[in-house]
Amino acid sequence: MQHNRASIADLAKALQLSTSTVSRALNNHTTISEATRQRVQQLARELNYHPNHLAASLRTGRSKLLGVLVPHIEGTFFASVVHGIETVASQAGFRVMICQSNEDVAQEKSNIDTLINAQVEGILVSLSRTTHDTRHFEKVRQRGIPLVFFDRLLEAPDVNAVVLDDYQGAYQVTTHLIEQGCRRIAHFAGPQHLNIYRNRLLGYQAALRTYGLPEDPTLLIGSDMKLPDGSAGMEQLLALSPAQRPDGLFSASDFALVGALQTLKARGLRVPADMLLAGFSNEIFTSFTEPRLTSVDQRCEQMGQETVRLFLEILAVGTAAFQPRRVVLAPRLLPRESSERPGPGQV
Numbered sequence: 001m002q003h004n005r006a007s008i009a010d011l012a013k014a015l016q017l018s019t020s021t022v023s024r025a026l027n028n029h030t031t032i033s034e035a036t037r038q039r040v041q042q043l044a045r046e047l048n049y050h051p052n053h054l055a056a057s058l059r060t061g062r063s064k065l066l067g068v069l070v071p072h073i074e075g076t077f078f079a080s081v082v083h084g085i086e087t088v089a090s091q092a093g094f095r096v097m098i099c100q101s102n103e104d105v106a107q108e109k110s111n112i113d114t115l116i117n118a119q120v121e122g123i124l125v126s127l128s129r130t131t132h133d134t135r136h137f138e139k140v141r142q143r144g145i146p147l148v149f150f151d152r153l154l155e156a157p158d159v160n161a162v163v164l165d166d167y168q169g170a171y172q173v174t175t176h177l178i179e180q181g182c183r184r185i186a187h188f189a190g191p192q193h194l195n196i197y198r199n200r201l202l203g204y205q206a207a208l209r210t211y212g213l214p215e216d217p218t219l220l221i222g223s224d225m226k227l228p229d230g231s232a233g234m235e236q237l238l239a240l241s242p243a244q245r246p247d248g249l250f251s252a253s254d255f256a257l258v259g260a261l262q263t264l265k266a267r268g269l270r271v272p273a274d275m276l277l278a279g280f281s282n283e284i285f286t287s288f289t290e291p292r293l294t295s296v297d298q299r300c301e302q303m304g305q306e307t308v309r310l311f312l313e314i315l316a317v318g319t320a321a322f323q324p325r326r327v328v329l330a331p332r333l334l335p336r337e338s339s340e341r342p343g344p345g346q347v
Helices: 008-015 019-026 034-046 053-060 077-091 105-117 136-144 167-180 194-209 228-237 254-266 300-317
Strands: 065-070 097-101 122-125 147-151 160-164 187-189 220-222 249-253 276-278 295-297 325-329 332-334
Touching: 008 019, 008 034, 034 065, 034 220, 065 077, 065 105, 065 194, 077 097, 077 187, 077 300, 097 105, 105 136, 122 300, 136 147, 136 187, 160 194, 160 276, 160 300, 167 187, 167 194, 167 276, 167 295, 167 332, 187 194, 187 228, 187 254, 220 228, 228 254, 249 254, 300 325
Parallel strands: 065 097, 065 122, 122 147, 147 160, 160 325, 187 220, 187 249, 249 276
Antiparallel strands: 295 332
8 A cells, every 4th residue: 555645735734734833843943932843743753744855945945965975885984985985974964875886987976967967065084096087077077076185196286185194194104114223125006197105105115215225126016006916915915035035014004915815824923922923004903904004094084073164164265266275184004913913032
């Protein structure tokens, strides 16, 4: 048996009130008495009334809908960023529509069209690994929709963004490995057209220079930063002669670092006795591996919150008048057993 959806007009007719009064009562407007508000909301519950957000957006020109586009949801980082986004967006009265590009620029372009057609009031985006230009975001700007990038972006002077200081995070973690006694530190580097991986490489190189250590190209391995890439990268490092092998590894991704750890264990090598390991992102699994993995925390929930706050600032001023701004968050190094040099008598 199918029931027709109750409308504001149905509520108004049953209560002998105007539709505007019912609407204000449903929205807890201060001009409506407590008694009337309770009558309206009680009947709304009885009739299982739900607001028609699309109709409301057409009527008011406001959808109160915020679009979020991420490369993927698996893992800790983007899931935590989205949690931060939803917390602040909800407080501001916005609902969140989430899309995944699955690291595919074609899907990213399709997602943008979907969000525009859904009449979102803003778009928050972290680029896919396969995105090499951002021309498909021009249609967002042309429509005057606030656009804020977070974490991953292509360098441009006129973008609004919330990012981590990846350079400083990489500098800190590489310095940590050096202070633990490492002198040949390998680096797993991600796609260099993306800001996060480029800045992590620069931070690694800067730390080596600070301590007068050479930059050996055989210790620099680029990949897509997935677990199998880490396994393959470690096999490549272990194929070097004993004198050329690294005594430490800084991976720009925790996923690749786990692959490296698995390969070391499969080859009968010990961490940290034979090689020190450190990663980036503080994925939740880094606290459960054996040994636990040193990593850099990216302030992911704070990143999500700050991204929404920046969007709200743009919305208040208007895209034409707003001066583009970049918010930079400070990283936090989390040393764990994988990078702690064993003392005398320890294995």
